[in-house]
Amino acid sequence: MNRPMAKRTKMEWAEMQTRQQRAVERAAEVLEALKFASAPIDPLAIIASEKPLLCATGGNFRNRFDGQLEYHRSKNRFLLFFNTKYDRAPNGEHQPRTRFSIAHELGHYFLDAHQAYLRRTGKSHPSRGEFLSDRNIETEADAFAAGLLMPASLLGPRVNDGEMCFADIQAWAGDFKTSVTSTARRAVELSDFPCALIGVREGRVAFSFQSQAMIEGGCYPRLRGSALPPGAQAKWQAFTSGCLLEKEGQSLARAWCQTYDNDRADGAPVSEHYFGVPPTQTLLVLLTIPEEALFPDDDDDSDDED
Ligand SMILES: [Zn+2]
Known part of the structure; x- marks a missing residue:
C-alpha cells in the first residue's frame, strides 16, 4: 500500500480538482443561459452575446500569445485578442487550437475571481498552450474552455456508450471542432470507466489524467517526468522515427500506475492505445482497464430475497 502523494500535496490536488470542477460548472451555466445545446459550440457567438462589455479581435500575433484578455476602465470594456496564426482553412474557419484559446480567454472573463483580477489590474497574463501550465489560474481557465467546448451533456453520453478508442476520439x-488531445482528456474526465490519458514527450510522461473510476480502483498514473514502461518506450522510438504502425499494446497496471488500497489493481490488465501528434511532438497513450479487473463482481442476491 504505497501512498502516491504526500498528504499536503493530496489536499492541494483535491482543492485544484474542486476549483476546476467549479470552472466546468460555470461553463455549463453560460451555455445553458444561451441555450446552446449542440456541437460544435461557437465561442465567438458567446462573445457576441456579451456585447458591448466584451469585444474580440483576431489577428496574427505570431509568437506573442495564443490569447489575451484586457480590461479598459475608461470604456468599461473587455477586449479579447486571439491569435489566428494556426488558422489555415480558406473559408476562415478557426482551427481547434484557436477555438480553445478563445474559450480559455472566456474563462478569464466568466470566472468571477479572474474577472475581478482583470478589473483591478487591467490585464490578464498572455495565455499560451493547451494545458501544460502549472499555474492554477491557467488550469482553471483551461477547465472552463474544455467544459465550454465539450459540455458533459453532449459528450458524456457518447463517451460512455461503449469502449473508447482513438477512432472514437477523432x-x-x-x-466538436476540438483537438484530439483536448478531446481525449475531456473524454477520460467524463468516462464512468477506469481509463487514463498519458501524454509522452521526450520519452517521458509529460502529463496524465485519469477517470474517477481509475482512482476509485486504486490506480494513479505516474507523475510528470516518470520513465515509460519498456513497451511504451519502443512505441515512442517508433513515433519519433515516423513509423508508429502498431498502435495497440498490452501491459499490467503496475507498469503505468502507482496502485494502492486495492489488491487487484497491481496486476490488472491494461489495454494501451497510442496516437501520435507530430506538431506538438507528443505521443498520446489511452489506457483502459476492464471494470471487473478492478472492482469485485456484485455478488448481490438481494433481488432473489426481496
Ligand atoms: Zn490564461
Missing part, C-alpha cells in the same frame, strides 16, 4: 474531435 470522430468526437471532428464534431
Whole structure:
C-alpha cells in the first residue's frame, strides 16, 4: 500500500480538482443561459452575446500569445485578442487550437475571481498552450474552455456508450471542432470507466489524467517526468522515427500506475492505445482497464430475497 502523494500535496490536488470542477460548472451555466445545446459550440457567438462589455479581435500575433484578455476602465470594456496564426482553412474557419484559446480567454472573463483580477489590474497574463501550465489560474481557465467546448451533456453520453478508442476520439474531435488531445482528456474526465490519458514527450510522461473510476480502483498514473514502461518506450522510438504502425499494446497496471488500497489493481490488465501528434511532438497513450479487473463482481442476491 504505497501512498502516491504526500498528504499536503493530496489536499492541494483535491482543492485544484474542486476549483476546476467549479470552472466546468460555470461553463455549463453560460451555455445553458444561451441555450446552446449542440456541437460544435461557437465561442465567438458567446462573445457576441456579451456585447458591448466584451469585444474580440483576431489577428496574427505570431509568437506573442495564443490569447489575451484586457480590461479598459475608461470604456468599461473587455477586449479579447486571439491569435489566428494556426488558422489555415480558406473559408476562415478557426482551427481547434484557436477555438480553445478563445474559450480559455472566456474563462478569464466568466470566472468571477479572474474577472475581478482583470478589473483591478487591467490585464490578464498572455495565455499560451493547451494545458501544460502549472499555474492554477491557467488550469482553471483551461477547465472552463474544455467544459465550454465539450459540455458533459453532449459528450458524456457518447463517451460512455461503449469502449473508447482513438477512432472514437477523432470522430468526437471532428464534431466538436476540438483537438484530439483536448478531446481525449475531456473524454477520460467524463468516462464512468477506469481509463487514463498519458501524454509522452521526450520519452517521458509529460502529463496524465485519469477517470474517477481509475482512482476509485486504486490506480494513479505516474507523475510528470516518470520513465515509460519498456513497451511504451519502443512505441515512442517508433513515433519519433515516423513509423508508429502498431498502435495497440498490452501491459499490467503496475507498469503505468502507482496502485494502492486495492489488491487487484497491481496486476490488472491494461489495454494501451497510442496516437501520435507530430506538431506538438507528443505521443498520446489511452489506457483502459476492464471494470471487473478492478472492482469485485456484485455478488448481490438481494433481488432473489426481496
Ligand atoms: Zn490564461
